[in-house]
């Protein structure tokens with residue numbers, strides 16, 4: 003028992019040393035020799051961080067327990083100390099215990115896990131909606147609530163990087179988003195599977211052609227002016243590692259000014275001046291049938 007408690011103390015010391023190393027880090031993507039997850043920014047990522055730490059404790063304790071048990075068995079029941087082994091094959095109490103206790107541990111893990119899953123799934127009251135479309139190999143963004151403009155964001159090549167810009171993460175156009183706002187992300191793809199992943203926001207959502215996926219983020223006001231980075235996280239072809247997501251968080255006022263400018267600068271998703279798609283086509287069902295019949299009669303008479 004003395005050995006057990008000492009081992010526990012060593013494990014605890016190890017975890018407490020790791021803790022401060024990962025906390026209070028500068029908020030800029032990942033860093034060299036970083037341990038642990040990137041610093042959380044959104045409530046979802048804070049909870050993921052917490053859940054990760056709890057799980058780390060649970061698996062550490064279980065692993066230590068099994069290791070100690072194995073070492074004890076090797077020592078106590080070696081041929082030297084236990085020359086005539088017992089022929090016992092069943093022990094009801096023990097078998098019940100090693101079935102029921104793991105089940106209880108798993109149930110204990112399942113409850114916070116599901117609560118977190120539903121919390122991260124969708125936001126009840128979204129203030130704005132932004133659409134991200136994965137393409138080979140860049141992202142397109144649409145702002146349907148602010149004039150329905152759209153733009154593409156390509157990775158900046160190594161030779162074009164400015165000092166301080168992280169390589170493989172910087173894009174020519176940033177996904178500009180307001181702080182202190184519930185942002186709903188609508189995510190899809192136009193060619194193959196991609197994945198919209200922002201580690202510090204706790205986002206990792208598949209971008210599937212022909213399908214809309216939803217996720218959300220809330221970034222507190224203190225992060226205004228900061229840039230966050232993510233990457234496509236679904237193997238989507240040779241350019242997979244060259245389609246990063248660069249998010250620029252701005253204040254609400256700056257966001258309003260930016261959308262004002264962006265409306266002028268970027269193309270609209272739908273052109274309001276364009277003719278309706280069906281213009282010139284027959285207007286009524288009866289007319290459609292008549293046209294179809296005429297054209298089929300023309301084909302058969304030939």
Ligand SMILES: [Cu+2]
Pocket residue numbers: 136137195196197234235236237238242245
């Ligand atoms: Cu991709």
